[in-house]
Amino acid sequence: MPMISVNIDSLVPDFVKRFEPYVPSRPDDVLKRFYGCDTLYRMNNNENPLGSPPSAAEVVRKFPPPSASIYPSGDSFHLCNELARHLQVSPEQVIVGNGANEVIAFVIKAFCREGDNIVTADKTFAVYEWLAEFSGFEARLVPLREYSFDEQGLLDHINARTKIIFICNPNNPTGTYWSREQLESFLDQVDGRWIVVVDEAYFEFCTARDYPDGIRLIERYPNLVVFRTFSKMYGLAGLRIGYLVGSPELVQEVRRTVVVYSVNSVAQQAAVAALNDDAGHLSRSRDMVARGKEFLEGELSALGLEVVSGQGNFVMAKLPISDAYVYQKLMAKGVMVRTMTGFRFPNWIRITISHPEALQACTRHLGRILEQSDPDKGRERG
Amino acid sequence: MHTSARLHIPTDEAFLPLVTGFMDQAAEIYGLPEQETLSLHLAAEEIFMHVAHFVHPDREVDISCGQISRGVRATFEFPSDTPNLGAFNITASFSRDQEMDMQRLGLFLAARSVDCLKAERPRADRIRLTLEKEKPYSQHADYPPAPEATRKATAIKLGEPDDMGLAASLILRFAPQGPYPEACKYPQRLVDMNRGQEMSAYVGLDSAGLLGGALLWHWLSPQTVECYGPYLFGSCQDMDLAQRLVESLIGHLGRTSCISLVNHCPADSLPPGYFQELGCLELGQEDDKRHVSIRMLKEDSGSLIWAEPPLCDFLQSMYNHLALPREIRAPEWKAELEPESFFFTQLSQVENAAWLHPEIIGRDMEDSLNNHLQLFKKKMITNVFFRLDLGRSAQSEIIGPLHRLGFQPRLVIPYGGEGDLVIYKHDLKTCDYSNEGK
Incomplete structure (x- = not known):
């Protein structure tokens, strides 16, 4: 039986054709396999690392x-x-x-x-x-x-x-x-x-x-x-x-x-x-964010980065090199941040406040990546 | 832009007058000059007759003709129980005393009557041929010189068609050594490409509205944009303008489907920190190297790549350099190949180069590639490039022949085709011309 010929294109409104489908990130297990990391600190979606009440x-x-x-x-x-x-x-x-x-x-x-x-x-x-x-x-x-x-x-x-x-x-x-x-x-x-x-x-x-x-x-x-x-x-x-x-x-x-x-x-x-939870989830979370922001702002500034930090459980930092490249290098170390090019902030990353261990891993690896990078060529030295 | 006109008819030679009449009238309505319409007429006639000869008359062919800003585009889509398309190759020749060659003469003539001819399979059982015939364009030298900015550029905007013509003229004046898009040599063609959304630009203007800089760009694939520049015009421009042009483009593309942005830039005008060095393409002379850079615009979630062993080490080193997560595997099955290959050839005067695009990989791929190399050698074309799309599994079949013939992989453009695109360059020193003249 021959396949029925359907002109699907003619059925789609123009405003839908102009829109590009959003491609979400792959599940953690797939990302870990591709990037070769055992653990993954999720600091990309502004989730609460303390979980739910x-x-x-x-x-x-x-x-x-x-x-x-x-x-x-x-x-x-x-x-x-x-x-x-x-x-x-x-x-x-x-x-x-x-x-x-x-x-x-x-x-x-x-x-x-x-x-x-x-x-x-x-x-x-x-x-x-x-x-x-x-x-x-x-x-x-x-x-x-x-x-x-x-x-x-x-x-x-x-x-x-x-x-x-x-x-x-x-x-x-x-x-x-x-x-x-x-x-x-x-x-x-x-x-x-x-x-x-x-x-x-x-x-x-x-x-x-x-x-x-x-x-x-x-x-x-x-x-x-x-x-x-x-x-x-x-x-x-x-x-x-x-x-x-x-x-x-x-x-x-x-x-x-x-x-x-x-x-x-x-x-x-x-x-x-x-x-209805009264077990202190909100105050614990706010405390964690306050301490995490203070740490992160200090560490990022020490790396010479411009930092934008306000309300919410995240901070933004401007990198001297491509945000996507840094994302990929950090992912290989099990650290997941959010690139900001899609937010129209080229070369910025947004970091969700998380546990001290995750924040330390993030700033440590970020420091090494920046140290090894050459903004003129946008890649690692040597 | 008009919508296209369409014909849906049986593959019966009796319909030939309808096909040619349709093509003539559509081309006239779409504004193609008489001489170019005649060429399109000839191509349509030959292709239809060829299809009618090979495809059973109770099958049908879809023909369309539509306007593009540079001229007219026609398509022929038909069942694939047909013809070998090797006669479309730039190397094709025929002899009068061989019946098969005479049958292929039509395709040979058609390919040479149009400016672009591509073949693809929209479905496994169908072939679509796309032809383009362009309006005639005058060279840059025929245009009056464009004035450049006399003060520092203050405003950035998306270039309009008129800006493109001026930008072309200024690019040739201020960056004559390139790289720049081939279309810059024909300013009106660049204007038309902008009207047709085939080439866009961000331009910097001074307070008098004169161009101080430009960054040209076009879509290479649904996920990749190729940009040229930034170019700076006049004496009072600085890297601040270059940076603003680059940021404007990245900001614009950030919420589109673009994943990778490839850059070709004249020396010293690319602002630091936005692109990674991808590699360079030598264009014959030792000192004529075209540096190519790349910027990924999205977080990469990883991909599976199918590639034959000769290419794997190169791919791995490129992916390590770009920090891109890729799993490289050898294909587990062989694609069923057609008898003849068809490589669409794009010639670049600027680079004295030929770019080969594999439209159909056939069983004769190695011989056909070798024939192409011989032709380019005779024509003194020193730079031969080959685009290999790792997203199209059948193309992995040609990796071995490419390496045996002396092609060397130089660049990987992530998402440059249906998958990652490998750019091969032919090294003349290692070329095996043993089959020459056979």
Whole structure:
């Protein structure tokens, strides 16, 4: 039988053709095999090396196998209620998704139609830009100013077809943040005309006194949506669970685009347990980050590198040679960092704060690689 | 850019007038001049007749003709129970007294009527031939000289078509020794390539809007970009402009599918810290070495590479140098080869070079390669390069013949083809011409 001829290309929208598929990193076992390393210190994804709070870990450990054959709560009922109680909002103001990436998609789908655009920074978490573009919407990108979101620049890039402004607070990867005063000033200027998303993925790591809690501003600014996640501080990245909070009328509209049943049962139960954990997970994690940052900033500066460090569990450093080359050399030593070329910071790397042993391995090997490298030729000497 | 026009017809000689009429009218609509349209007509006629002769008449052929910025591109796609394509080689010849040769004359004529002819298999049971016929272009010398920046460049922007013509002129003036893309010798061709998104540039402008520098680039494969420069024009440019041009390009490519960025740069204008030295290509003279650098843009997760033993040591040393994780294995099975090879040949006047692209590796690969070497020798072409795609398993078959004929691996461009691309150069001193004249 001859194969049926199908012109798949003619069925694909142009905006999808323009978009390149994201190729994620391979699993750790494969990476270790290719790079020939026995251990792997993961300092690339801003995961919490302390893992999840003990009670959440217990939920995962004791999850009854028969429950795996039953659909989860379609709207994460118990978790929404628990989040509402913790955040002092109503359950109707909360939508839980399969990671924060999914709730970004919900918001874009709810508010954008053909010809619309979103506005965000050029050097920030890439998913706002990606999700907009492969949904067929323009992403209008505003250069950072002194590593920070540029308030006036964002306003200047808004046009008649703008629907959503995405602000990453603190910004990934620079760690810069808007204070409560700045955020309120921006929201006042927006004056309810566009949706403003404030992504607070690193909220629980933030210790600056003037760092704002966006959720407290929702009542005054009903066009504000706040994203948070259980992937970072709560150490549940592998279960994919995040959420958004907004005004009841805004969330009601977003709910139309929600993919129900997308959040699995273990994730929902572990997230409830994490919220109720009082075993000091948050303070232990913050202490580890504070000590780790101090160590890392000192070591990286001693290597002569420019360091950008702010809120969040990561720091950024500028290298005198290619970030991808350093990544590959570090991987061969079992140290995994994140290259920043994809964030439009060529030759920078971002390092997640981890255990002292991992940080020491990172700075030790990085120092050797830089010592053996010749920026003029971009390769090892000799 | 127009969409292409298409024909879907039986492989029956009776349809020849339809094919040639279609090609003539489409080429006219797409603005190809009369002389070039005639050449395309001839190529289409010969290819269709050849396919009609070899493919059973109840099968069908898909023909398309579309506009590209440099001219017209046509494709023929048909079942592969057909023809040997060896007659497409630049070395092909025929004699009137051999019936088979007469049958192949059509392909021979077709290959010489167009500017580019490539063959590929979109599916195991089909062949697609792609032909390009370009508009005629004047050489650089026919254009008035372009003014360069008189003050330090302050702004960087993506070059527009007009900027490309000016950049070509300035590159030839300020970097006459190269390297630069062949198209710079024909400024309007570079302009058209920019319109067709085949060649792009970042340019630096001074406060009067005059060009102070440029960095040209094009996609070599879906995962690799090749860039030329940065070139600095005028007397008041410095490395700061070169760095800003390089950072603009890397920033632009950082969120595309590009994994590796290959650089060809005039001496001393590449800012330090952005690229790794990949190697160099000698172009005949001792002192004429083209340094090639590379920058990886993404975190490499490792790849499996299939290669025959003569190449393995070289590959291992290159991968060690680049710190790229690769597992090199010998192929576990032999590909079923077609009788005849077809190597698309690209000639470069700038480098006095011939670049061989293996379109079809056939059982005659060693003889065919040797014939190519003999032809290049007669034509005094001193630099012969061969591109071997490690992502195409059938190409590993040619590694042995390449080494036996004196080709030496010089560079590996990660992701330069479907997989990593090895650039071989032929060393004239070790060439075995024992088959010459047979």
